[in-house]
Amino acid sequence: xxxxxxxxxxxxxxxxxxxxxxxxxxxxxxxxxxxxxxxxxxxxxxxxxxxxxxxxxxxxxxxxxxxxxxxxxxxxxxxxxxxxxxxxxxxxxxxxxxxxxxxxxxxxxxxxxxxxxxxxxxxxxxxxxxxxxxxxxxxxxxxxxxxxxxxxxxxxxxxxxxxxxxxxxxxxxxxxxxxxxxxxxxxxxxxxxxxxxxxxxxxxxxxxxxxxxxxxxxxxxxxxxxxxxxxxxxxxxxxxxxxxxxxxxxxxx
Amino acid sequence: xxxxxxxxxxxxxxxxxxxxxxxxxxxxxxxxxxxxxxxxxxxxxxxxxxxxxxxxxxxxxxxxxxxxxxxxxxxxxxxxxxxxxxxxxxxxxxxxxxxxxxxxxxxxxxxxxxxxxxxxxxxxxxxxxxxxxxxxxxxxxxxxxxxxxxxxxxxxxxxxxxxxxxxxxxxxxxxxxxxxxxxxxxxxxxxxxxxxxxxxxxxxxxxxxxxxxxxxxx
Numbered sequence: 001x002x003x004x005x006x007x008x009x010x011x012x013x014x015x016x017x018x019x020x021x022x023x024x025x026x027x028x029x030x031x032x033x034x035x036x037x038x039x040x041x042x043x044x045x046x047x048x049x050x051x052x053x054x055x056x057x058x059x060x061x062x063x064x065x066x067x068x069x070x071x072x073x074x075x076x077x078x079x080x081x082x083x084x085x086x087x088x089x090x091x092x093x094x095x096x097x098x099x100x101x102x103x104x105x106x107x108x109x110x111x112x113x114x115x116x117x118x119x120x121x122x123x124x125x126x127x128x129x130x131x132x133x134x135x136x137x138x139x140x141x142x143x144x145x146x147x148x149x150x151x152x153x154x155x156x157x158x159x160x161x162x163x164x165x166x167x168x169x170x171x172x173x174x175x176x177x178x179x180x181x182x183x184x185x186x187x188x189x190x191x192x193x194x195x196x197x198x199x200x201x202x203x204x205x206x207x208x209x210x211x212x213x214x215x216x217x218x219x220x221x222x223x224x225x226x227x228x229x230x231x232x233x234x235x236x237x238x239x240x241x242x243x244x245x246x247x248x249x250x251x252x253x
Numbered sequence: 254x255x256x257x258x259x260x261x262x263x264x265x266x267x268x269x270x271x272x273x274x275x276x277x278x279x280x281x282x283x284x285x286x287x288x289x290x291x292x293x294x295x296x297x298x299x300x301x302x303x304x305x306x307x308x309x310x311x312x313x314x315x316x317x318x319x320x321x322x323x324x325x326x327x328x329x330x331x332x333x334x335x336x337x338x339x340x341x342x343x344x345x346x347x348x349x350x351x352x353x354x355x356x357x358x359x360x361x362x363x364x365x366x367x368x369x370x371x372x373x374x375x376x377x378x379x380x381x382x383x384x385x386x387x388x389x390x391x392x393x394x395x396x397x398x399x400x401x402x403x404x405x406x407x408x409x410x411x412x413x414x415x416x417x418x419x420x421x422x423x424x425x426x427x428x429x430x431x432x433x434x435x436x437x438x439x440x441x442x443x444x445x446x447x448x449x450x451x452x453x454x455x456x457x458x459x460x461x462x463x464x465x466x467x468x469x470x471x
């Protein structure tokens with residue numbers, strides 16, 4: 001069962017286009033649902049205070065900060081690490097990583113955030129590190145898989161042309177695997193934005209606060225609007241990553 | 254090392270809760286994999302002749318996976334209430350993509366010549382599907398089911414936030430009592446049991462793979 005990431009290849013032009021159409025449609029539909037709930041349900045004082053605009057704005061900024069900071073951290077760690085283990089000399093480590101990463105998906109992000117909290121206390125750094133640990137896996141996995149799928153004869157051709165190892169990496173291997181690597185980064189960004197909704201559990205703020213207040217005080221409109229906002233945010237980031245995926249890949253492919 | 258012993262002590266002193274949490278968690282995994290598996294395979298089969306239908310089904314399924322877990326768990330509460338139902342719906346939607354994607358990949362990868370010869374032998378379209386297409390695609394479909402099972406084990410820990418039970422209960426109660434004795438044990442127990450459960454499910458799926466893959470392609 002080695003098919004960890006079968007989706008990486010054969011992205012057709014149609015699927016690329018649908019990629020950019022379907023998630024905005026979902027986001028708009030969710031926005032309409034949220035708007036209708038906001039306008040037409042009986043909002044009592046409690047609900048209105050949960051949904052106060054300045055609160056929502058702060059939580060929105062917190063969610064985006066958490067998502068972006070942890071994603072940057074992950075890219076800075078996982079891509080170099082993936083490059084390192086695919087170099088000669090680390091075949092065991094690489095196979096071990098590829099085999100275990102599938103299972104590591106079963107690690108609950110919820111548990112991870114709480115474990116980090118128990119060591120580091122409340123705050124934004126705790127959440128960023130926990131999210132980064134959790135979303136390290138897709139980026140590392142895709143970096144390894146992406147670099148592995150580069151045709152060996154192309155690398156040989158580069159070597160024959162007198163490229164140094166570094167030139168082969170920068171001019172052949174990375175450009176040829178960039179689409180797969182970005183697919184992993186895209187997954188990581190979506191995970192990070194989504195999981196930052198759990199930051200409220202350990203005092204990290206974010207839109208999860210609205211959902212949690214709604215749950216605790218039994219206010220369905222607040223739950224719904226909080227959930228819709230988180231979902232739209234994640235869809236938005238996914239959409240932007242899909243754009244990046246489309247425009248960053250080398251022209252020759 | 255000390256912590257490991259106190260973790261084991263903690264678990265042994267609460268065998269009933271541990272078994273209950275494991276049973277609820279496993280319940281999610283089994284019900285979700287069976288229902289989402291059937292639904293995704295059926296969708297893959299129905300859409301297999303149309304490129305547009307296939308791609309559309311895939312993009313919709315991938316949108317579900319994009320929606321943050323907490324949001325997807327709570328968004329159905331106004332409709333179905335707390336507990337098992339909203340957690341089940343969320344996990345169901347999450348596990349569609351890996352199975353659907355692999356069903357489509359598996360069915361696409363079949364040599365058209367094989368289908369032609371099955372037709373030439375007088376197989377009806379249903380027979381071709383059941384005796385040729387699905388058995389040939391099954392190893393890949395099963396790999397998708399495996400990915401989904403890992404996903405469900407991890408995400409089902411959040412069910413506790415909507416009163417859905419499962420191993421997340423240990424994490425939640427540990428967090429609530431945090432500086433107090435046994436709270437760390439509770440958090441680690443919930444997290445580690447998820448991994449143990451995933452490992453066991455993985456082994457079961459591997460056994461299933463050996464048992465169900467058609468002899469000709471083993």
